[in-house]
Amino acid sequence: MYNIWWFFTSYLRSVLKWFLRRTTGLCELQRICYGEVSGAPRISAVEKSLNLSKSPQIKKLIAYLNDVSDNLRLKGSTEREILKGAVSTVLLVKRINPRIHFQFVKNFSKCVEQIWGYRQLLAEVESLRNIKFDSNNLEHEAKLLQLWEALMPSVELDNRISKQWQDIGFQGDDPKTDFRGMGLLGLENLLFFATEYRMPAQHVLSHSHHPVxxxxxxxxxINLTSMALHLLRSGDAKTYFYNTSKCLPSIRLFHQFYSYLFYEFDRYWLECKPVDIMQFSNIKLKFENNIRTSLMDTNAVFKINVSVDTV
Known part of the structure; x- marks a missing residue:
C-alpha cells in the first residue's frame, strides 16, 4: 500500500512540476527562490526539492556537498569555490540563464550555504562533544576556572577540588566527572552562557538556589546541551538556524541557541512549580516538546527576551 501511495504521489508531483514549468517558464527551484520568503521557508523548500530530485547530476552534487560539510571543508575561499560550483551545476542541469536570472543565483547560493553549513555545524558540534574533558589539559582547566569566575565573581575558589563547585550546580567536588556525557561541548555551552549572557546567567543561577x-x-x-544537540541532529533546529544565520552557521550560533534554551527552561521550570527535582525528566520532556512545536513555525525566531540580549 505504501509503495502504491509513493508511486502515485511521485507521479503526481512530476506531472505538476512539468505543468508549472510549461506554464511559468520556471523550474521548481526558481519558483521557490522567487516565491518563498527568505529564511527557513525558502531554504527548507529548496532543501526538499534538491533531495527529491531524480537528476543524476543533482544527486552527485548532493553527495559531494555532504562529504565536504561532513569533513568541515566548507570554509573561506574554499567555501566560495564550492558554492560557485554548486550553483553552476544547477544552472546547467536546469538550463537557467544566470544573466537573466541573477536574483535566482543569489538566492539559491544563500540556500546552499545554509543547508550544508547546517550539516557542517552538526559535524563540528559532534566533534566537540567527542572531546573528553581532560584535567591535565591546561586549556580545559582554564575554561573551567573561567566558568567559576563568570558565575561567582565575588567568591574565590579555595581549591581546584572543592565542595564549592556544588554552589554552581555540579554534583561533587570535581566537575570533570559531570562532563562525561557531553564532553567539552557541555563546558563550552555553560561558559558561553555565563560570559556572553552574564546577567541572564546570574539570573538563572539565582533561581537554581531557590529554597523550594x-x-x-x-x-x-549539561542536560540542555544534550537537548540542543538532539534538536540539531533531528533537524528540528533548522528553523532557528535558517532564520537566524546571516552567513555560514557557526558554533557561536549553536551556543546562542543553547543559551536561549537554558534561559527559557528556567522560566518554564518555575512556572511548573515542581514538587521536587524528581520531576525534572517530565518537565524537561514537556519543555522539549514545546520547543519542537515552536520550531514547526518556519517563521519562528528565538531570542532571549531581556534588555541585555546581544544576539
Missing part, C-alpha cells in the same frame, strides 16, 4: 524550586545549575545546563 531550586535545581543543580550546571547539571541542568
Amino acid at each position: 524550586y531550586g535545581y543543580c545549575f550546571a547539571i541542568v545546563g
